[in-house]
Amino acid sequence: xxxxxVFTYLAVLAGSFVAVAATSAIAADHVIKIGGLFPISGPxxxxxxxxxxxxxxxxxxxxxxxVAGYTFEIQYEDSACAPLPATQAxxxxxxxxxxxxxxxxxxxxxxxxxxxxxxxxxxxxxNAGSSSIKVTDPGNPWTFRIMPNEVMQGVDIxxxxxxxxxxxxxxxxxENTNAGIGNANVxxxxxxxxxxxxLADIGFGRDVNDFTAIATRIAGIGDVDVIPTYTLxxxxxxITQALMQAGVVKGGGGKAIQLGTIWLPFGFEHKAGNAxxxxxxxxxxxxxxxxxxxxxxxxxxxxxxNTDPTHINAHAYDQIMLIADVVKRGGTDxxxxxxxxxxxxxxAGVTGTVEFDKSNQNVEMDTVHYMETKPDLSWVSLKWN
Amino acid sequence: MTGIVLQQGINGxxxxxxxxxxxxxxxxxxxxxxxxxxxxxxxxxxxxxxxxAVTHFLGQSYFAGIAVALAVGAVLGWLVNATIFSPLRDRGxxxxxxxxxxxxxxxxxxxxxxxxxxxxxxxxxxxxNLVIRYGGLFLTVQNVLIVVVSxxxxxxxxxxxxxxxxxxxxxxxxxxxxxxxxxxINPNHLIMLTFVIASALAGMGGALLGPVLVLTPFAGTSxxxxxxxxxxxxxxxxxxxxxxxxxxxxxxxxxxxxxxDPGLIDIVVFALLLLTLAVRPTGLVAEKREExx
Numbered sequence: 001x002x003x004x005x006v007f008t009y010l011a012v013l014a015g016s017f018v019a020v021a022a023t024s025a026i027a028a029d030h031v032i033k034i035g036g037l038f039p040i041s042g043p044x045x046x047x048x049x050x051x052x053x054x055x056x057x058x059x060x061x062x063x064x065x066x067v068a069g070y071t072f073e074i075q076y077e078d079s080a081c082a083p084l085p086a087t088q089a090x091x092x093x094x095x096x097x098x099x100x101x102x103x104x105x106x107x108x109x110x111x112x113x114x115x116x117x118x119x120x121x122x123x124x125x126x127n128a129g130s131s132s133i134k135v136t137d138p139g140n141p142w143t144f145r146i147m148p149n150e151v152m153q154g155v156d157i158x159x160x161x162x163x164x165x166x167x168x169x170x171x172x173x174x175e176n177t178n179a180g181i182g183n184a185n186v187x188x189x190x191x192x193x194x195x196x197x198x199l200a201d202i203g204f205g206r207d208v209n210d211f212t213a214i215a216t217r218i219a220g221i222g223d224v225d226v227i228p229t230y231t232l233x234x235x236x237x238x239i240t241q242a243l244m245q246a247g248v249v250k251g252g253g254g255k256a257i258q259l260g261t262i263w264l265p266f267g268f269e270h271k272a273g274n275a276x277x278x279x280x281x282x283x284x285x286x287x288x289x290x291x292x293x294x295x296x297x298x299x300x301x302x303x304x305x306n307t308d309p310t311h312i313n314a315h316a317y318d319q320i321m322l323i324a325d326v327v328k329r330g331g332t333d334x335x336x337x338x339x340x341x342x343x344x345x346x347x348a349g350v351t352g353t354v355e356f357d358k359s360n361q362n363v364e365m366d367t368v369h370y371m372e373t374k375p376d377l378s379w380v381s382l383k384w385n
Numbered sequence: 386m387t388g389i390v391l392q393q394g395i396n397g398x399x400x401x402x403x404x405x406x407x408x409x410x411x412x413x414x415x416x417x418x419x420x421x422x423x424x425x426x427x428x429x430x431x432x433x434x435x436x437x438a439v440t441h442f443l444g445q446s447y448f449a450g451i452a453v454a455l456a457v458g459a460v461l462g463w464l465v466n467a468t469i470f471s472p473l474r475d476r477g478x479x480x481x482x483x484x485x486x487x488x489x490x491x492x493x494x495x496x497x498x499x500x501x502x503x504x505x506x507x508x509x510x511x512x513x514n515l516v517i518r519y520g521g522l523f524l525t526v527q528n529v530l531i532v533v534v535s536x537x538x539x540x541x542x543x544x545x546x547x548x549x550x551x552x553x554x555x556x557x558x559x560x561x562x563x564x565x566x567x568x569x570i571n572p573n574h575l576i577m578l579t580f581v582i583a584s585a586l587a588g589m590g591g592a593l594l595g596p597v598l599v600l601t602p603f604a605g606t607s608x609x610x611x612x613x614x615x616x617x618x619x620x621x622x623x624x625x626x627x628x629x630x631x632x633x634x635x636x637x638x639x640x641x642x643x644x645x646d647p648g649l650i651d652i653v654v655f656a657l658l659l660l661t662l663a664v665r666p667t668g669l670v671a672e673k674r675e676e677x678x
Contacts, residue, residue, distance in 0.1 A: 042603060045503030176648050204647040207607045209598045212396045212528075213642035220389040220643075234505035234599030245516050245525055252516075271507035273514070 037104030044081030054316030154186025250278030401635020410583030416622030426605030432591025458588020620668020
């Protein structure tokens with residue numbers, strides 16, 4: 001009897017070991033590997049830091065229970081917001097990590113450089129921060145963009161500038177990159193077709209630090225209603241301050257209104273100070289949005305990082321949540337993830353809704369939120385969409 | 386149009402003064418050691434962050450920030466030379482210290498990145514947005530400070546090099562290190578002094594540049610390329626030439642922005658550099674190299 005009992009214990013113990021081992025093997029296999037291509041160094045590295053925060057929060061939440069039996073892990077590579085490091089980073093990730101899906105980059109030039117590599121490797125890439133139309137036009141079956149492209153943003157903001165702000169003259173300020181030039185061109189085309197006049201189109205390199213000379217030139221042009229500006233945060237800050245010092249924009253006693261699209265994070269206005277008063281810009285994420293999904297994200301983000309989320313945090317969070325949604329719908333390897341992504345309909349993210357057209361561009365415009373900086377440096381949502 | 390030209394002239398002198406301050410340290414080291422110091426840019430950045438920390442975290446005045454940045458630059462210059470450059474120079478290989486400057490640069494950049502993060506800092510001083518307006522011209526008090534502090538520093542350095550015993554000794558080392566040694570001058574002490582002065586200038590330059598630059602751990606890199614160009618245009622190791630070239634580059638930037646396109650600034654500046662190398666390879670203020678410093 002005693003021998004039988006010992007045998008039973010051993011059998012149960014062995015069975016447990018087998019079960020645990022089998023479960024572990026399944027768990028180890030049931031992992032969705034995400035490759036993250038983000039700028040960790042260089043002038044665009046503020047994107048990477050904030051992207052990581054959004055991703056970290058999303059992974060914390062979905063890995064608590066997993067999705068359809070899958071857990072998620074990510075490996076980052078520094079793509080540095082530039083074509084060459086981005087292609088090197090993408091190749092490293094694909095060759096060594098063998099991801100099921102990639103997310104990133106933020107800068108259009110880097111994303112455009114990576115697209116042929118992901119197409120060749122047949123791994124889907126979800127992009128949330130590159131606005132150049134070339135990313136989805138003519139398109140690449142493996143690249144998906146969840147943010148509005150430069151045409152969607154540019155046509156909208158130029159129309160609003162002309163019709164709602166009664167702007168008739170504009171000076172364009174942009175960095176000399178695909179995204180900078182593309183955004184400025186779309187604004188100029190729409191604005192002039194409506195009857196507005198572009199008084200100057202001023203492009204500059206990312207190495208320019210002092211914008212006093214540019215502000216002086218704009219001050220000398222005369223009556224400028226709006227100044228659409230397309231730069232990264234650091235240069236954007238210096239431009240806004242220089243325009244104030246030159247007395248061009250509202251914050252400096254002038255009449256011109258700076259306009260912007262999805263380039264500058266929440267918090268920019270606090271760094272720029274009074275120079276940002278009157279700045280109107282599109283943001284991809286409205287932290288005052290009252291949808292329960294957004295309130296839940298804002299609260300969770302504050303609890304984890306002790307600060308308000310930016311649009312960069314939000315769109316990185318949405319990228320992971322979109323992958324989770326795809327896995328829930330049965331996408332578990334690169335090909336099926338790509339197919340399920342393409343079939344996405346009405347995915348509700350914290351930045352807005354996602355639904356792709358044939359070129360894999362998100363067609364929903366509720367990711368466009370207009371914000372104006374008030375004299376106390378707070379934001380007010382203009383509800384133009 | 387006269388007002389615009391005058392305003393751009395002022396803008397050019399302000400940014401040119403900053404370039405001079407950064408380039409002088411480079412030219413000083415080159416003049417004495419015939420060595421290019423790639424880590425200079427990062428001492429500029431460190432100076433900017435030091436002044437930022439003193440004003441924003443310790444609540445001290447901006448002038449205290451400039452003074453501390455100068456001191457930190459000087460100490461770092463001493464430390465880096467004593468621990469890295471000097472031992473490598475003693476091995477007699479000229480390439481080793483040059484490569485070491487690249488190593489120090491990367492190390493400093495990444496240390497600042499790890500400590501301070503990549504998100505741009507807004508370095509506001511009480512003078513950044515105080516604007517003086519007169520007859521259509523404008524100038525921030527910060528810019529006035531930049532020109533005044535730069536001019537005083539340049540004048541002091543010039544006076545030190547021309548009229549003091551130590552300055553003369555430095556020039557002697559630049560002319561002929563061995564002969565200077567035979568005359569009772571300790572070249573190693575004077576090389577150390579060169580690094581200390583150059584790095585102090587870089588630290589102070591950073592404190593003045595901080596409110597102008599997009600302040601990240603990579604901030605100095607954007608300025609240093611221009612500073613190298615200025616050193617070459619001015620004449621390797623020539624202080625007067627560096628001052629002239631720095632102001633010239635500042636003015637070229639402003640007027641290129643006004644009358645051509647800011648996207649062409651680098652093309653114009655580096656075209657001038659190539660032209661200088663082709664037509665006047667010894668620089669704008671050409672002298673024999675031994676007399677440069």
